[in-house]
Amino acid sequence: MKNPYIAKKHWEYELPPLSRTDEMAKRYDDIINLSVGDPDYPADKTCLDLMYRDALAGHTRYTEYYGDPELREETIKMYKEDYGVDVAMNELLITAGGTHALYVVMQTILDPGDEVIAIAPYYTYYKDQVEMAEGKLVVYNAPADKRFDVEVEELEKLVNSRTKAIIVNSPCNPSGKVYSRENLQAIMDLAEKYDFQVIADDIYGALNYTDNKMPLCTYEERPNRVITVYSYSKDLSATGVRLGHIIARSDIIDAALNVCGGVTFTICSFSQRFGLYALRRRKEIQEGLRAEYQKRMLYAYERISKLNHVKCFYPEGTFYIFADIRETGISSMDMWDKILDEAKVLVLPGDGFGKAGEGYIRICCTVSVEVLKEAFDRLEKMDIFK
Ligand code: PLP
Numbered sequence: 001m002k003n004p005y006i007a008k009k010h011w012e013y014e015l016p017p018l019s020r021t022d023e024m025a026k027r028y029d030d031i032i033n034l035s036v037g038d039p040d041y042p043a044d045k046t047c048l049d050l051m052y053r054d055a056l057a058g059h060t061r062y063t064e065y066y067g068d069p070e071l072r073e074e075t076i077k078m079y080k081e082d083y084g085v086d087v088a089m090n091e092l093l094i095t096a097g098g099t100h101a102l103y104v105v106m107q108t109i110l111d112p113g114d115e116v117i118a119i120a121p122y123y124t125y126y127k128d129q130v131e132m133a134e135g136k137l138v139v140y141n142a143p144a145d146k147r148f149d150v151e152v153e154e155l156e157k158l159v160n161s162r163t164k165a166i167i168v169n170s171p172c173n174p175s176g177k178v179y180s181r182e183n184l185q186a187i188m189d190l191a192e193k194y195d196f197q198v199i200a201d202d203i204y205g206a207l208n209y210t211d212n213k214m215p216l217c218t219y220e221e222r223p224n225r226v227i228t229v230y231s232y233s234k235d236l237s238a239t240g241v242r243l244g245h246i247i248a249r250s251d252i253i254d255a256a257l258n259v260c261g262g263v264t265f266t267i268c269s270f271s272q273r274f275g276l277y278a279l280r281r282r283k284e285i286q287e288g289l290r291a292e293y294q295k296r297m298l299y300a301y302e303r304i305s306k307l308n309h310v311k312c313f314y315p316e317g318t319f320y321i322f323a324d325i326r327e328t329g330i331s332s333m334d335m336w337d338k339i340l341d342e343a344k345v346l347v348l349p350g351d352g353f354g355k356a357g358e359g360y361i362r363i364c365c366t367v368s369v370e371v372l373k374e375a376f377d378r379l380e381k382m383d384i385f386k
Pocket of ligand 1: 037096097098099100123169172173201203230231232233239243244
């Protein structure tokens, strides 16, 4: 799109697979769409009713710049109750979801040329977010044959004087991986040794099916080295409410507030009321959604185990199955098309999540078990998986 009306930096831009799914989904009429991580579990009706009531009562105006004070207090209470972590009012900033939070963090901490390490396979938009802040994304390819565990000595080789941060997403999109305590502690030690920040993209915390549930913010006494990014999208099944927050040391939060001033000013006031009630009801909401997604993940895992030339790890977290198709000898991109054309099932190619994802496809369990059954019945009929 070479065009004098568009900034040159966008001329060479190639859409990531995730942004092409709308167009792919139109290829056939009876597609089963397992491509986008948009949970089908309904947003909580009680919270929606209370949000509506509050909107009618006047919560339709700008809120305080750091966010609705009641929501901030409730958030602080949640960190204390769930994790024993103390967060101060000036260490917290409400955002319009996780994507916005990550964008704001990058704009806040990066000077041109600064580096951020991502552990691949990683969430597609990290690269854009770092580059929009004129930083450089440095990719550590977690070894697929070691279940995507981080080999810290290898990771350390990527650190240099320009390293400003590392992004850690556990449970991870797309791999569903929950990094071990040893891995997380080793990353924290590395950050301490070389003095950089750890951005904890903690947006699937409620969808962790292991015993290792403590987020990175619990690895230190007060917010200092960890910048936590939280979202209501997946953990409270409210992607369209566009709500999240950042927790970090107060100097970072103050600078992030300046960035927000020019991007969103304040965050939607009635979304923040939804957030307040969702946090209060989080235990009941999350119990239901965790059970539902875990059930689906186990179902998908069992069906994949019965297919030939494809395998996956036992589900640890999220609602994504990252299936290893290397044995077929077909690239992720070709398999993306093949599955769509032969089975009318839309997944995502693994290499859209960094080089470590080549030879994988991502399957979202964001449909019921009945629909998943139909999807796997179709996949089972493909010659390549017989
Ligand atoms: N981080 C990860 C790892 C994600 O998977 C997503 C969405 O899928 C986001 C951040 C952004 O989510 P949202 O902007 O809906 O909060």
